[in-house]
Amino acid sequence: MSMSTLPTTRTTPVVLPGTRAALWLFGTVALCLAAYYFIGVDQGATSVFGNSMYIHEFVHDARHFLGFPCH
Amino acid sequence: MERRFIVRGLLVGAIGGLLAFVFARIFAEPQIQRAIDYESGRDAAQAVLDKAAGLTAETAGPDLFSRTIQANVGIGVGMIAFGAAMGGLYAVAYALACGRTGKLRPRNLALLVALGGFLGFYLIPFIKYPANPPAIGHEETIRDRSGLYLVMVVSSIAFLVLAVWLGQRLKPRFGNWNATLLAALACAVAIGIVMALLPSLGHLHANVEQFGRHPTETPLPLKDPQGRIVYPGFPADVLFNFRFYSVAAQAILWAAIGLCFAPLAERLFAETAQAPGTAPEPVTA
Numbered sequence: 001m002s003m004s005t006l007p008t009t010r011t012t013p014v015v016l017p018g019t020r021a022a023l024w025l026f027g028t029v030a031l032c033l034a035a036y037y038f039i040g041v042d043q044g045a046t047s048v049f050g051n052s053m054y055i056h057e058f059v060h061d062a063r064h065f066l067g068f069p070c071h
Numbered sequence: 072m073e074r075r076f077i078v079r080g081l082l083v084g085a086i087g088g089l090l091a092f093v094f095a096r097i098f099a100e101p102q103i104q105r106a107i108d109y110e111s112g113r114d115a116a117q118a119v120l121d122k123a124a125g126l127t128a129e130t131a132g133p134d135l136f137s138r139t140i141q142a143n144v145g146i147g148v149g150m151i152a153f154g155a156a157m158g159g160l161y162a163v164a165y166a167l168a169c170g171r172t173g174k175l176r177p178r179n180l181a182l183l184v185a186l187g188g189f190l191g192f193y194l195i196p197f198i199k200y201p202a203n204p205p206a207i208g209h210e211e212t213i214r215d216r217s218g219l220y221l222v223m224v225v226s227s228i229a230f231l232v233l234a235v236w237l238g239q240r241l242k243p244r245f246g247n248w249n250a251t252l253l254a255a256l257a258c259a260v261a262i263g264i265v266m267a268l269l270p271s272l273g274h275l276h277a278n279v280e281q282f283g284r285h286p287t288e289t290p291l292p293l294k295d296p297q298g299r300i301v302y303p304g305f306p307a308d309v310l311f312n313f314r315f316y317s318v319a320a321q322a323i324l325w326a327a328i329g330l331c332f333a334p335l336a337e338r339l340f341a342e343t344a345q346a347p348g349t350a351p352e353p354v355t356a
Contacts, residue, residue, distance in 0.1 A: 012340065021073040036157075044217050063149065065103070066149070066150070067220075069213060069216035
């Protein structure tokens with residue numbers, strides 16, 4: 001399963017052939033979703049670092065402005 | 072190859088976040104300050120009413136971060152980190168979409184994936200549960216509101232992905248144009264059903280019990296026991312401005328991601344097309 005599609009200059013070929021890419025993709029997705037969680041959700045509905053409000057208060061304005069529910 | 076996409080995605084995401092932050096600092100912060108001023112004034116009026124009714128006022132906790140930190144550093148870190156996270160997810164979505172979404176030039180695909188991100192991560196959920204400035208939102212419903220918002224985000228993204236898949240399935244039969252329209256229509260209907268089924272925030276149990284059935288949690292005028300208004304409801308113009316700027320900031324963020332990523336993707340494809348066979352792995356990145 002290498003670059004089977006002809007890489008013409010006009011259209012996009014399949015660029016993710018093998019399982020080697022999967023690790024990078026899953027890693028990136030996990031990392032980005034963690035960032036999404038900490039900026040948007042943590043210390044509101046739920047909290048992974050106990051009951052402190054430091055992350056919530058620090059990104060408070062961003063959380064409101066990015067559309068997440070806030071207190 | 073995937074690594075080069077991801078690094079570029081994170082980078083353009085951070086750039087988009089930076090631009091959105093500059094916009095937010097100039098346009099959103101004054102609205103946020105007005106909302107906080109409203110909240111303080113309302114709390115003071117409530118305290119006077121409570122005192123008259125013989126209730127002891129609850130003391131507010133100390134601020135963990137000053138308003139100056141929140142309005143300058145906090146929002147910047149939050150928006151740039153959010154932008155980078157969206158850029159990373161965008162790069163993954165782009166790499167997966169390549170070669171699986173019909174005949175599209177790399178540049179056009181970059182813009183379409185960014186449009187999908189804007190719709191799925193922000194605009195469609197916003198239609199049901201719009202962004203709110205401070206002073207709106209009751210403490211006791213935060214869990215429900217966060218859950219409902221995330222359900223809306225997840226279903227928006229899921230239905231957009233399904234629509235792309237459906238469009239590809241319909242293409243041989245109806246042609247490119249009609250298949251795209253049919254898939255978009257199916258997606259709109261499905262998301263519309265989800266929106267109709269999910270409750271409005273004002274209809275949450277705790278809110279109905281305390282305030283009656285209202286569409287949102289936006290503060291109503293504060294009344295004394297005789298029913299006279301002693302403090303006005305939340306100013307409509309502040310609410311509109313805040314929400315409008317919120318949409319604008321996300322549009323800036325996703326436009327920056329799409330427009331910056333497009334030439335980078337085009338160049339990456341040109342490089343790999345020049346060296347066919349084994350895809351060259353970059354030493355760095």
